[in-house]
Amino acid sequence: MKPDKLLHPTDKGLYCPPGDFYIDPVRPVGRALITHGHADHARAGHAHVMATRETLDIMAIRYGDNFAGATQEAMLGETVTINGVTVSFHPAGHVLGSAQIAVEMDGTRIVASGDYKRRADPTCAGFEVVPCDVFITEATFGLPVFIHPDDGDEIARLLDSVARFPERAHLVGAYALGKAQRVIALIRQAGYAETIFIHGAMDKLCTYYQGQGVDLGPLAPATIDKGAKDQFAGTIIVGPPSAFADKWARRFPDPVACFASGWMRVRQRAKQRGVELPLILSDHSDWNELTQTIRDTGASEVWVTHGREEALVRWCELSQIRAKPLNLVGYEDEAE
Amino acid sequence: MIRALVEERVDPVLFGYSYDFVGDLAETVSLIWPVDDGPSPLPSPRTRGEGDLAKNATSLAVAPSVAKKGSPLVTPLPRLQGRDEGWGQHDLSLATIVETLQRSSRSDGPRLVERWLDALDPPGRYALLKLITGGMRVGVSSRLVKQALADFGGKDVTEIEELWHGLEIPYTDLFAWLGGTGPKPESAAAAPFRPVMLANPADVEELGRYDPADYIAEWKWDGIRVQVTAERGVGRIYSRTGDDISKSFPDLLAAMDFEGSIDGELLVGHFENGAIRAGTFGDLQQRLNRKTVSAKQQAKFPAFVRAYDLLQQGADDLRTEPFETRRARLEAFVATLPPDRFDLSPLVAFETWDAVAARRNAPPAPIIEGLMLKHRRSTYVPGRPKGPWFKFKRDPFLIDAVLMYAQRGHGKRSSFYSDYTFGVWTGEADDPALVPVGKAYFGFTDEELKQLDKFVRDNTIERFGPVRSVRAEPDHGLVLEVAFEGLNRSARHKSGVAMRFPRISRLRWDKPPLEADRLETLEAMLG
Secondary structure, eight states: OOHHHHOEEETTEEEETTTTEEESOSSOOSEEEOSOOSTTTSOSOEEEEEEOHHHHHHHHHHHOTTSEEEEEEOOBTOEEEETTEEEEEEEOSSSTTOEEEEEEETTEEEEEOOSOOOSOOTTSOOOOOOOOSEEEEEETTOSTTOOOOOHHHHHHHHHHHHHHOTTSOEEEEOOTTTHHHHHHHHHHHTTOOSOEEEOGGGHHHHHHHHHTTOOOOOEEEOOOOTTOGGGGTTOEEEEOGGGGGSGGGGGSSSOEEEEESGGGGSHHHHHHTTOSEEEOOOSSOOHHHHHHHHHHHTOSEEEEEEEOHHHHHHHHHHTTOEEEEOOOOSOOSSOO | OHHHHHHHHSOHHHHHHHHHHHOOHHHHHHHHOOOTTSOOOOOOTTTTTTSOGGGGOOOOSSOGGGOOOOOTTSOOOOOOGGGGGTTSGGGOOHHHHHHHHHHSOTTTHHHHHHHHHHHSOHHHHHHHHHHHTTOOOOOOOHHHHHHHHHHHHTOOHHHHHHHGGGOOTTOHHHHHHHTTSSOOOOOOSSSOOOOOBOOEEOOHHHHTTSOGGGEEEEEEESSEEEEEEEETTEEEEEETTSOBOGGGOHHHHHTOOSSEEEEEEEEEEEEETTEEEEOOHHHHHTTTTOSSOOHHHHHHSOEEEEEEEEEEETTEEOTTSOHHHHHHHHHHHHTTSOTTTEEEOOEEOOSSHHHHHHHTTSOSSTTEEEEEEEETTOOOOSBOOTTTEEEEEOOOEEEEEEEEEEEEOSGGGTTSEEEEEEEEEESOTTSOEEEEEEEEOOSSOHHHHHHHHHHHHHTEEEEETTEEEEOOBTTBSOEEEEEESEEEEOSSSTTSEEEESOEEEEEETTSOGGGSOBHHHHHHHHO
16 A cells, blocks of 8 residues: 555644544644554643553643543554554653554555654663654654763763752753753762652652653652752752743752753853853664664655655655655654 | 865755855854764765765664764874874864964965864864854953953053054964073064053042142043154054054054154044045045055045054153153144144143133033143153043933833843833824834943843833833933933934933933933934
8 A cells, every 4th residue: 555545744743544543733633543652742632642652641641631522552563453453562662651552454554653763762762673664753853963971971961960059059951851850860860869859840740750660760849948949959850841941940049050951062052041051862763763764664665744854855865765744733843 | 275175075055055054154154064074974075976885874773973884974084194293182272273274384284174173073063164264253352452462462552552452473482481491572663552550530628638730630641642753764553451453543644754653533524725624534444444444545544643642653662751841742733733733731730729620611622522731741651541541521412212112131241131222202292202213231230230120021012022111201211311421413313313321320210211301302413
């Protein structure tokens, strides 16, 4: 079967006509298959949602228990048939519960990978290569300038700075789902055992991760006792990046603004945000991982979505792999 | 050269996309540069089509950064001997790079750079590329660099300043001297910079401790303080920090046919009826910060020097002479110079400090910012010694304006709306509108900053990125008393005026916005 008869972009998202379902739809639909819990992929209001248990839980935390008419848990590696289309979920290594979705009919298999990364992450299952005919890849960091350094080295820079400036507070900007927990888990892996303070917006998700067996060590809310500004000297505080420009940040003594993001590889990005200690930590694949993954899947055709599509399409051309940009709308390609 | 180097290794189209995204050539190259002993996934155009891609499809069970396997997609470059001779990444000191580049021929350059790029990590590559292209910009003043050098070598900063302009890259003799292993570098260059003497601000109370009879007064002209030096056929125009700004003023440079060094104010103005009539600061701005200056601009805004002091005349260093003596020498000296390019800063007679206080607010020309008071017997010493010279500035202009927009600050102030755009009223009296006239981000206390920030947050109407517009209506808004040093006509601003050195002097919580000033008030100040 021709691949674009099996899946093709519509204004509501990627649609499978024979199965009559959407993958990560951006508007309410009848049946949605969802790769992971980030808000641009997982929206509320669908009649029926199929996703991993963790993704369903995360959606319930964010949108409330009535986020969908009905839900169906997808077990990793198991196949289900929806209107004659075979569907299976496989770990994507992006955040807790994230999955790639393989869709197969009449001998044609397409893998919609959602967002993914290849390196080890203590907070979620590692990416699994699913051989396919068409691989749909993200391209958030789809430029050869994006080569993420070793996670351990980045965390070591943070801990070194904490040790060097005991009178200052280190504010680490990290998105609330996935990045925040990964940063905390990596800090724990590096041997830091002190209490880590978190912004209120991260509380529920951190608690959820811990309930799922992810060891985040001692956490406490970053609330201040009146007049005790120095209580945060020498500590690490994790909060959403947007909070740093807010009044919230004023409670901390001479804070060092850190931001954990793949964008921090580009100086100008760090400068624009006023980041003093950029930490290059990404939950997306870097250029090497993207191109390696395309090869690993053995796909003869690649569809590229949200990000720097043109560069990855160019790379495919040079590598004699057929490729096209998917032009899906509604996904964040800058937020990380 | 750099682009050609990188395009030998990286597909030019991919490089182009990357450059568009990153926006800086050196940074793009530093990030994209593929090294041959790490994972290098970039198809090089050289090998395109010949390689079997599947061959390289190693498993990614381990993080790619630990994968050691070389990539067949990048042709390994022949190793230059250098690495074996100690060119490995442990020997890439700044000194090595500078010396090697200086010794090498033009054609060797690219191969050397290539080798270094291979050996360095991305920040190292970035620094290297910025250094060799002359694009290294570090945000410190040259004065701070000089002070750091002085501290490092245990010298006085004036010593550094005096020999600054005779120094040559890579400053080996300077560092040998500072490190105590070499003699002081001789300032062999003709027309060196002489460190400038500056004045302390004063008021009537402060001046009351001194005898007015000991002091001579002259106007403080509001141009650019310069030192113009011509010696042995070399002419130089220095800013007060010792930057050579000769290139911006070729008209003045051409008239510097003398042996000596004058301290004065650079202004623009036309020679009419035997005297130079100084233009406004706005006129002077037409000549500032330009790398090249057209004949038309030179004719329309001719530069001249209003002389304050004479530091050197022929072989005589006059700096140890008393001011009175130097002034007499200056008067005779200036009389020999072209009168359309040089004139004397006139003295202002006075009896009492009160008279000085009154005179400073009634200058004979708008391009005067107050009075200078110099002790008759003061020698010319670098820096800002207390006592010999005072500046007594005119009072600033004040207006009441209405806060219109606020922008978040940087660094410590990044959670505060600390940059304020303010406007004054214009239009019909029964239907007034605000027009922005300036922006200020200091002048208030920390406590006032908190109050301002709160006002902004509580009265936001719209947000544009880091900027908020706030309520500014005839009966609701915040009036700011703004102090400023002068006013220029400006075609760039909607209001047609631009303030010099505006700052917030008071928060007028008590004043209804409608009672703030009108644009006509400012226009009247333009004269």
